[in-house]
Amino acid sequence: MWKPIRKFLNDIHLYAGLTCGLIVIVVCLSGTIYVYNTEIRETADSERYFVETAGERKSLDNLKTQVEEELNGEVISVNVFQSENRTIQFGVKIPEAEKPSTYFINPYSGEILANNIEKTGTEEFMGYMFSLHRWLLLDKIEKPILESKTNMELGRFINGVATLLFLLGVVTGLFIWFPQKVKNWRQGLKVKWSGNWKRINHDLHNTLAFYSLGALFIMAATGPFWSYQWYKEGWQKTFDIYQAPQTNLNPVASNSEKQAEEAPLELVNFSLDQVLVKSNARLNYEGNLRITLPNMPGGDISISKSRTGFFAKAGADQLTLNPMTLEVKEAKLFSDLPLRQQIGRSYKSLHMGDIFGQFTKFIWFVACLIATSLPITGTLIWWNKRKKKKSDRRRQVRTAQAEMA
Template sequence: MKRQLTTWARVRKFFNDLHLWLGLASGIVVIVVCLSGTIYTYNTELREMAAKHLHKVEVPVAGQRLPADSLTAVVAQSSGGRVTAVAIPADLGRSFEYTVRTEGDKSRFGTTYYVNPYTGELLGTSKEETRVGKFMGYMFSLHRWLLLDKVEQPIFGELPNRQLGSYITGAATILFTLGVITGLIIWFPRKLRTWRQGLKIKWTGGWKRLNHDLHNTLAFYSLIFLFLMGVTGPQWSFPWYREGLQKTLGTYREAPAGSRGGSAGSAQQSSGRDGAESSGRQAGNRAEKAAVTLLPIAQYLAAADEALPYRGDYRIMFPAEGDSILSITKNRVGFFAPAAGDQLKIDAATASVKDITIFRDKPFNERIAGSIKALHIGNLYGQFTKLLYFLACLIATSLPITGTLIWLNKMKKKPSSRKRKIPELVAD
């Protein structure tokens, strides 16, 4: 029995040392990445609060929303571009969002036009800037590239600064994930009967004991979220990591020859809404053909409601010129609503449903692959998981600080402990 305890003590010491050096090596970057990630958790909500005039509308008494078709024509005439999609929210107090692509527009998602669905008034576009929007842009840059994308001159040879910043944050995140795993191993007490102590914070103890408990206990409670954030993050930094993650999930597919940056299986990494955006970009780039005659949007929504009988937000992707299939993504709404949406393919000429993709009916590995972004940023199940991720990310920000203090306190104890041991050794 004594031999087993000695072996475990050695193993525990090894992982403890590994945990220490992983934390010291990545600590500063982890603090920056986690703090910016904590703030960015509520990016959408903060941006909308700063631009309420774009997203919120007053609902008239007994008012009825105008047909989305008529508003489509207004947006097309005002923008001078082609409307590729419209988002129709379940919330009656929100605006309609029309995605427009104009000739020469190289932006990733095009321009969004916000329209009052009761008056037809154009409220503004996604190109409007606010102070909060700029601040959140800096938080995203800090989180992904440590603001190195803002530096014009290359810092390290010919390597683009954005890529350099991505490598640094990606490497630090990998070290952080390994630290989470090793931390779980050393969390287990030497005597299993004392495991309950690792679940409590002794608020009445000295500051050293309090700091130790804050590090160990809070890390344990947020462990699963820290692991999910850490294991998904590096895929945006390293193609080899992304490919390995896809192969692990069994969703890897070879990129077509000549494709850009070919993240194989990338279509499966997007959520339903992101997938719809991708389809819209492809549609906007196709060669012009004969235009298809569309039915009233209300007919498509009626078909979608029959196929997916629940309350939700709609995003309708109009068919590319010459195509006859219209795509609809429907997302459930609510505090515990899943981020991934269900998708429909509808015949534009007859409003008949050609194909239905229910997200929860997909194989487990495909659902995970389709939720990578949601797993990383925390909107997997709406505001419920966002709140959990916000708290977990805040804890992650504190771990390098509390961990370093634990290490410094142990360093101070070592000389005195040696002095106590010397007389005992002589006596023996």
């Protein structure tokens, strides 16, 4: 019974792999690089992110005033990092600009070191890696390939199909990995380096895939989240984080809300330094903090803080502060969520590998590198078997001709 099932699964594994092989190589190779996107950017463009600690740091309020005066804009957000040698990032809305820009500020001198408008070579390269990983670079083509879809949508669709086929290959590969004879199960855990190149290639495919199976499954299972709306909604409903689109069916309520928004309220002045103190007192752990200022009169201050460290658990904590009193109006702690919702909200961290900081990031890097090699080693296995079958058929024909003679 197991033999025909195994052959069926092997055929699915084979044809799924052959169909998506080239795309998987491209997506996984770019993903391998993009795992360390932040580290690559910070190393190559270190002058943007790091400064020498010299003297006393300026207050956030002074830096905010200095930045707004120099740029003639409005600060809408502030990123404060745990390390003393890191720049502070201010999100600034300039009147003539379409969208806010990020400025990197030296906290000791107040000097504007750089902004995200002017792209460096590293940022350009990583942008291409992201485009290759997400849309297969089709978004870079100006002329539409299909009338029914934009190039970005087409790239997203093809990527999603390849990812689902890869997921199918991962699942079927697990069953195929188990040997037909139970006593030979250890063979799938090591590479026989003394064998010929065909045996080594076969063992590399089986063994490396087995050891990276967990990470590969998570990467493949979360990948289609960005390709298909039905998959995204299915994920959200499965992990109880789905929120239906809101439609306002009450025009009276809508008019009253509009009148309330038009009421003559004034923005409240508050101290960013006090916000920082209050936030760190409430979220008392090492981490990076983002302050989002009210975008309208009567609005609240939004705080987001994420942990740092080698085993730092992903999942930011959220605070809402009253701008008048700086009291915490609402605290949404990631650890307070049910495990099901924690998993659901961690789809990006699960896909990129930083679910437990640098520890899992390295595991994902290695697994993604292995995933890049699997279509190559798998295709070689198929090709070698194909050649062997042809050779066996020729041998049988010669034998039959010899017997007839």
